Amino acid sequence: MDGFERLDAPAEALPAASVTGTLYGVGMGPGDPDLLTVKAQRILMRAPVLVHFCKRGKRGNARTIADAILRDPDRELALAYPYTTEIHPEHPDYVAALAGFYDDAAGRLADHLGAGRDVAILSEGDPFFYGSFMHLWRRLKDRFPVEVIPGVTGMSGCWTRAGTPITWGDDVLTVLPATLSLDILTERLRGTDAAVVMKLGRHLPKVRAALAEAGLLARAVYVERGTMAGERVVMLADKADDAAPYFSMVLLPGEGRRP
Amino acid sequence: MDGFERLDAPAEALPAASVTGTLYGVGMGPGDPDLLTVKAQRILMRAPVLVHFCKRGKRGNARTIADAILRDPDRELALAYPYTTEIHPEHPDYVAALAGFYDDAAGRLADHLGAGRDVAILSEGDPFFYGSFMHLWRRLKDRFPVEVIPGVTGMSGCWTRAGTPITWGDDVLTVLPATLSLDILTERLRGTDAAVVMKLGRHLPKVRAALAEAGLLARAVYVERGTMAGERVVMLADKADDAAPYFSMVLLPGEGRRP
Numbered sequence: 001m002d003g004f005e006r007l008d009a010p011a012e013a014l015p016a017a018s019v020t021g022t023l024y025g026v027g028m029g030p031g032d033p034d035l036l037t038v039k040a041q042r043i044l045m046r047a048p049v050l051v052h053f054c055k056r057g058k059r060g061n062a063r064t065i066a067d068a069i070l071r072d073p074d075r076e077l078a079l080a081y082p083y084t085t086e087i088h089p090e091h092p093d094y095v096a097a098l099a100g101f102y103d104d105a106a107g108r109l110a111d112h113l114g115a116g117r118d119v120a121i122l123s124e125g126d127p128f129f130y131g132s133f134m135h136l137w138r139r140l141k142d143r144f145p146v147e148v149i150p151g152v153t154g155m156s157g158c159w160t161r162a163g164t165p166i167t168w169g170d171d172v173l174t175v176l177p178a179t180l181s182l183d184i185l186t187e188r189l190r191g192t193d194a195a196v197v198m199k200l201g202r203h204l205p206k207v208r209a210a211l212a213e214a215g216l217l218a219r220a221v222y223v224e225r226g227t228m229a230g231e232r233v234v235m236l237a238d239k240a241d242d243a244a245p246y247f248s249m250v251l252l253p254g255e256g257r258r259p
Numbered sequence: 260m261d262g263f264e265r266l267d268a269p270a271e272a273l274p275a276a277s278v279t280g281t282l283y284g285v286g287m288g289p290g291d292p293d294l295l296t297v298k299a300q301r302i303l304m305r306a307p308v309l310v311h312f313c314k315r316g317k318r319g320n321a322r323t324i325a326d327a328i329l330r331d332p333d334r335e336l337a338l339a340y341p342y343t344t345e346i347h348p349e350h351p352d353y354v355a356a357l358a359g360f361y362d363d364a365a366g367r368l369a370d371h372l373g374a375g376r377d378v379a380i381l382s383e384g385d386p387f388f389y390g391s392f393m394h395l396w397r398r399l400k401d402r403f404p405v406e407v408i409p410g411v412t413g414m415s416g417c418w419t420r421a422g423t424p425i426t427w428g429d430d431v432l433t434v435l436p437a438t439l440s441l442d443i444l445t446e447r448l449r450g451t452d453a454a455v456v457m458k459l460g461r462h463l464p465k466v467r468a469a470l471a472e473a474g475l476l477a478r479a480v481y482v483e484r485g486t487m488a489g490e491r492v493v494m495l496a497d498k499a500d501d502a503a504p505y506f507s508m509v510l511l512p513g514e515g516r517r518p
Contacts, residue, residue: 039293098518259357
């Protein structure tokens with residue numbers, strides 16, 4: 001472990017570099033700061049610019065994970081999504097708003113990188129697994145050095161805290177966004193041994209219906225805020241309401257070979 | 260970070276406890292020791308008994324990952340598989356041999372746990388994701404306290420090093436053991452947006468055929484020893500031979516929404 005020496009050094013105290021900075025995509029893990037990797041922790045302590053995504057007026061989830069080790073807001077750059085949750089994610093207006101947001105954010109990061117400052121983007125879970133990071137990476141990867149640090153995924157954190165292995169032997173695992181249609185969800189659930197359903201939000205009633213239709217509801221586990229404060233693990237069939245916050249998912253553990 | 264104080268203390272120097280020890284399943288990550296979590300590292304430094312699986316006469320892969328931080332072989336317990344690779348994994352003789360091996364190993368760990376010694380099982384990747392750990396966990400979890408520490412999976416390490424996000428937007432990800440039949444592999448590959456094919460071994464020609472049949476061979480990436488020394492990343496179509504060591508997999512990156 002190194003990097004401690006710079007923990008409280010303000011960004012402006014670092015020497016100006018004659019070369020460009022490196023863009024880091026830092027996997028922040030599932031929530032518990034103890035599940036950061038050694039490498040992620042080192043980069044978080046060192047990088048002069050720490051970027052996180054958030055909703056307007058709120059702190060970002062990835063940033064909250066870093067609370068345990070970061071105490072210098074001078075290094076922080078918050079990127080507030082142009083949230084328009086009333087619009088369907090495939091609606092042209094929404095896509096255009098997001099594209100503009102990512103273009104603008106990439107420009108801001110490019111200014112730092114061009115001035116020789118390393119930029120670390122805090123990414124919930126693993127940066128290359130359904131992450132907003134990828135949209136900035138795509139815009140910057142051909143202009144600046146990039147390093148991605150994989151992280152423990154939210155789903156690993158959830159099945160661990162649920163106390164259930166997800167795959168045994170030759171089990172097939174399918175990871176499904178809850179945004180898919182009822183028919184597609186049902187078909188995919190029927191055709192797999194194990195499943196993780198992500199991005200629940202307002203789609204939980206549909207996910208419940210798909211599991212019931214596939215005859216799998218009794219095996220499904222609901223996990224909320226896995227590895228974090230306020231964690232909740234319950235069989236989905238026993239969950240009375242259909243509220244599902246951002247950090248929640250449904251697990252269908254496999255039942256494969258167990259010698 | 261704590262735990263350093265016990266780093267070089269031999270197991271017998273620890274005080275005898277009046278309560279049972281805790282069984283830890285420690286996710287060792289994809290290979291690079293810098294990708295251990297802070298929590299995994301702490302437990303590795305502390306636990307008086309460190310268990311790893313291996314083939315007869317060889318060091319285990321999970322144990323090799325720990326080389327960077329462990330220097331006290333007195334704490335180690337190696338469990339050598341009764342490897343009979345000529346027998347099909349579903350053959351009754353093989354299942355019986357494995358079951359006997361796990362029963363015996365669980366008995367040895369129970370002796371340590373019953374004597375109050377914590378036992379840490381080093382598990383490649385994430386312990387609850389296709390891990391041998393689960394077979395000991397299943398035999399011991401109702402008798403002793405258990406804590407599982409999720410890890411960065413081998414597949415996260417591989418797609419990171421391949422420099423390719425695996426899932427975008429609403430992509431469905433399917434994780435497939437290469438041990439499945441050609442027909443099933445082909446069907447599953449056809450019906451997904453993104454895929455990871457694990458456990459390649461001697462099955463690589465079949466995986467290649469399934470990808471070609473599904474019209475996906477041109478998109479497939481082969482990764483060997485991701486995050487480790489000797490790492491190799493190549494488009495599968497450009498890989499001339501069919502050799503695939505233990506630490507290898509095939510990735511089919513998703514092509515979902517990119518605002």
